[in-house]
Amino acid sequence: MSHDVVRRVVAEALGTALLVCAVVGSGIAAQRLSPDDVGLQLLQNSIATGAALVALILAFQPVSASFNPVVTAVEAVLGRLPVSVAAVMVAAQLAGGLLGAVVANVMFELDPVSISTHARGGSGQLVGEVVATLGLVLVVFGALRSPRVDTVAFAVGGWITAAYWFTSSTSFANPAVTVARTLSDTFAGIAPGSAPAFVLMQVVGGALALGVLRLLHPRPATTQET
Template sequence: MNPLARRAVAELVGTAFLVMAVVGSGIAAQRLSPHDTGLQLLENSLATGAVLVALILALQPVSASFNPVVTLVERALGLIGSREAGALVTAQFVGGAIGAVLANLMFDLDAVSWSGHERSGGGIWLGEVVATVGLVLLVFGSLRGGRPESVALVVGGYIAAAYWFTSSTSFANPAVTVARMFSDTFAGIAPSSVPMFVLMQLIGGVLALGLVRFLFAAHVPEVVR
């Protein structure tokens, strides 16, 4: 198989399973702990953090970004080319949508049910910027430090924690954000809230790119043309 096709499939499958974990555990938490929102968030965050560790460890030899912001920062740093970045980002969005549909179906819900969960406001938008800056910085900091094997634990641990310390519960991923609007459940987000979330994530990615270039300047390669 073409190497780029293999990478795209890894991103599609990985993002699909990530969204299944986010949405599916949210549905399960809602049903198992219907009267305790804090416990629901704990269950959702632990499942998401754990699946991230597992997916990154398994798929990292092929491709394991599962996040358009991370992929775009890779492109900006010259680690991948434009054609590759486009294919991987497309695969991430498609995989996310598939994951949301499968999570809904596993719990006997409609394949697609538009979320009515509005998430908006200055504090929440700031939370998405903070969450994304932290995620991207930790990913590339681990890689620049010559510790690629640590990325899985770093990302899984960070996201599980960021569910709690950010006001937005740390989506920090445009593909996952778009996918979550397809499920009117605990983890869902209303379509009207998605554009600002994605914009804040992109802003966070740009800020993180600046930090990565500044902090790890000696390790950043020339940009691929």
């Protein structure tokens, strides 16, 4: 494995771990600070997650800042990454996400692993995951074609913060984060039985976004656009 690939893998693992820490940790804090107001809990959780995403993407983007297996898979299909590198990055994202959930639990003096009992599902929420992931992928790769690549961080943070509210699923939109959230029986958790359907819908959303991207941007991105 080349030094460049190692750097990418470390960046993806650490970035995803910190992202999950933000998602789960802010959910726990919100639950404790506003125990009787679910709407306020969601507001606190969404603001913290969106802000963390902006900061993490800005910090890790010079190396690698996908933090999401769907985004990485689309990069590979579009020819921006070798498939072998993408596979290692996805493994790093999954491992980092699990570590992030454990660390978040420990920070708040909970058991390192507490399997979530928060069942999520139904046709509405599954459609919400398709919409959330479709929009996320379009935002990422559309912003990458902007003359200012640093807009990606703000575009992604803004999309996720908004999608927490306008999608019925509260916008998981990330298989690594979804799997990690099964390890925390808190506000941000998802029951293991609910996770596979969410992940499947995220893959569907990513595939639909790929089709839209090829329609909107038929030519490969130039060096300046990446």
